[in-house]
Amino acid sequence: MEVLLLGTGAADGWPNPFCRCRSCVDAADRHEIRGQTAAMVDDVLMLDCGPEAPRAAVRFGRTLADVRHILLTHAHTDHLGPQALLFRSWVDTGHTLDVIGPSDALDVCRPWVGPDDPVRFVPVVAGDELPVGEYTVRVLPAQHRVFRDGDAVLYDVTGPDGSRILWACDTGPLTVSWFDAVRAAAFDAVFLEETFGDRTDLSSGHLGLPEFAETVEALRGCGAVVDSTDVVAVHLGHHNPPIARLRERLRHCGARPGTDGEVLDMGSGSSGSSGSRTLVLGGVRSGKSRHAEELSAAYESVTYVATGGTREGDEEWARRVALHRERRPETWVTIETADVAQALREATEPLLIDCLGTWLTARLDVHDVWNGGDVAAVDADIDELLDAWKACRVPVVAVSNEVGSGVVPATASGRLFRDLLGRLNASVASVSDSVTLVVAGIPMRLR
Template identity: 40%
Template sequence: MELTLLGTGAPEGLPRPDCPCAACATALGDEARAATALLVDGSLLLDLTPGIAFAAARAGQNLGQVRQVLLSHPHDGPAMEIPAGLPQPARVPDGRELTLISGQRVRAVATDAPGTGYEVTGHDGERLLYLPPGAAAAGTSGPEATAAPYDTVLMDVLGRPDALARLREAGAVTPDTDVLAVHLGHDVPAGRETVRRLTAAGARAVPDGTRITVGPPPAPGVRGLAAGTGPAPARPPLPRRTLVLGGARSGKSLEAERRLAAWPEVLYVATGGTRDGDREWAARVSLHRERRPASWRTAETCDLVPLLAEEGPPLLLDCLSLWLTDAMDRADAWDDAAWAGGGERELRERCAELADAVRTTRRTVVAVSNEVGSGIVPATAAGRRYRDELGRLNAAVAAECEHVLLVVAGQPLPLKG
């Protein structure tokens, strides 16, 4: 089955008309996107969008062979002009299946937002799933009812990472599924940051006009053909170990959570523990819990080495700076005499053990830590000791990670990977 992405943008496109925001101002060249529309085998058009005939011409396609036009999301604006020769657009009722003259089978998938998703099966059994913007599959007609995983999924990956997590949990998306991000609008970070976020989600984005072969890849490491460019590059490998650094209120924890939002059954390891009677600390912990996906579990512990050694779902460690506080407490490393009498050696051994556990773990790990080396020099010897040891710990863990980010004012800056 051949799929041509005539557009990959949000319903308003990117850039939005007359929008002065920074994302729209920088959406040039391949970053400019028409509203998402898909052409399947030249005969099935999913979504009728403004300028569809011009989009097809730019992609080297002719709409003259289209025999069916299906709509996925509601159109609330004025009546859309239908190019000459195209059949009248229709919408398939949820759960209904139809067989097209061209041979594909189409099943309508109910969603949890206005609109309809479509599952398309090709002549040789290859399967794709297309979801409208801001939507996840829902109900008994959803992918939970499918017998096999999809070859290709096109959906709002960055807007609804939880929807992708649900598809993975149901077995509808596997490591072999080509997940393509569509409905990309001006709320999506521009440039390389979009690539990094999608890579963390196990997905990718392609320019308008890209052609994709749905089904087994034509060669190792190749997922499809980009129009006029030859083989498209393979998806970048998932970073298995990521360290997210940042200062206070920099957005580092939110960024770490975002890196795992498309994965089910994440274990959120909170190293801060509990503080009896501290209402402000309890409020912070509660805020963290509320914004995590419901499918994630939480463990409040500083015993990280056994968790890293176990098999299991991805780990989010938040944070190493609080883990170090606990390690220094156990070694009595705040006291000068205890530090000189063996506390330093004990702490260094604990830190080395943790770094070694990060090196040998087979789990996907995202760890958070504070970057304190650029701030005010602490007034006490114990404070300076903590600052120095945290710097050493961060460097040791970063050396074992494929991906290291520094978050400044909410902006993730790649340091490695």
Template identity: 45%
Template structure:
């Protein structure tokens, strides 16, 4: 089954008309995207958008053989002109299946926002899923019983990562599914940052006019098994770490900070983190990381290593100057750091860990503060050495240091 993407952008396109934002300002040339429309095997058009005939011509295709035009979502604004010879656009009722001449079958998939998703099965049995912008599956997310996972899924990966997580949890999308991000809007700068965000979700995007073969093997972007996200205070490091796993179900969020009775500011910070997490994630509050890293199970998000170090220094008595001078706490702290680094090396789980990057500003006024700064620098270096990918977040921007 051959699929040509006449557009891959949000309904208003990219750049949005009249929008002054930085993403729209840089969405020029091959980074510009028309509203998403799919042209399947020359006979089926999913979503009729302005300039569809011209977009097809630029992709060296013609709409003259189209037998069915289906809309996936309400099209706001002026009515889109239907090119001469094209059937009138329509929709398939949820759950109903439409058979086309040539052997294609189109099943309407209910979604959780206004619109309709479509599962298209080609004459050879290949399957693709297309969801409208801002939509996820409503009800059972998997294909009908007895049907294999989708060969290709096209959806709003960046706007609805939870929809992709649900499809994965239901077995509708697996490691062999080619996940294509469409309905691309101006929330993410085009170019390298867009590709990085999609790759972290195990997805990719292609330029307008690209033709793909559904069912053809394509290397699916792999999430690095071990990732360390560094950054200063309020740099966006936790958001970046959460973003890297939000398209995956059954994540275990490991909170190393514990609780602090009577500390309202700390309680507010914890509440903010909890509100951001997908409902399907579980939480464990512990600093005992080695058993989690050694065990099997879903991906881990550890937030954060600097709080783990605080607990380790408490246990070792490393804050006390006199005890530190005796050498025992220093040895104990180095042993704990080495053990954690070894656990990162040996783990088979997917792990995203967060840590603070300190030491670039004011020198701590106390000896214990300087000990913490130095110990955290050593801990970050030791864990980073065991990670396939290391990121530094600065002003909300993730800068790859490795991977």
């Protein structure tokens, strides 16, 4: 199963458009703008469809033309934008759409569907199990309500490849008996809401950080979450601490925040990790490495691939390396190697590669390009790196220098390096799930 997160924010998103709190200002400064939580599975099944979800799909390069099933959790407006059914009726998709959910949610949809529209409504209640195309869906109760008890549900979805996910949004703290229904499920991924941070006084129908941690612990205790499960916090709101601190808080309970546009690839022998690929670009002292470390901080164990190695007798370089090491958590492992392709192929835990510029320099040295060596051999190394990057089955963040914005280098070797690095960055970006440019310490998402 492939899961695309169309949004990971609460009903008001994050940042809240009307708020100036520290959390909202930090999110806006980072250009981390989260829309209302929804997801798309294998381009054919949607998990919730709020008013922002259709446009988010287009923004992330997807079409809804092939969507055949929508699983609605409840009728709150951030999870259900029924107007999408009207827009769909203006286009002949050539197939029937199943809209599945609690009866109250379906009733909200019916006025938006004409008598001849190819839409089929399938009401469900907690405890149901049903085939949905090639998927098996189990309907679970939620501690959440719109109008009455039982009008909100959660979903346990098994894909045709055997991978299995839990969509647990929206819900408050779950009862002890609830966990019996997912005992030994060993989900590949769990998408669990975490709306209120430390403001647990705001609603009993959502989770804050303490309740989120307790829920994850209970899921581990019943075997629903195992070591390979990717636990992803969604429905994130501005009552949470700024994202860097939130990543650290979630990491302590074995979870991480989801990101809008993130793609998770599960099943077919994967270990349940997302395998997401992120490229972070920036100039010298732009803050690109620090931002990459913040992105990787969601994981307790990370392999830091240092491509620069050591430089005998260079004290200034040694100080730079020492500063980077001091910033890394003690649970991270550092390897110094120029064989990045091998590191990508053999990785069993998340990677942070810093950086592709020094890797390219090492390849130019190996092939003696500065003295007229074979540039084609460097191109072959780049192709090998790209193949390993695309095939990597663990989350990976790579840092690279952005060198195309300055003056034309005065030397032929400088121009060669600039051109090769520019092509390398463009090639890696084209096969990455997320690309960020860091300027003056401010990360700007390009994809």
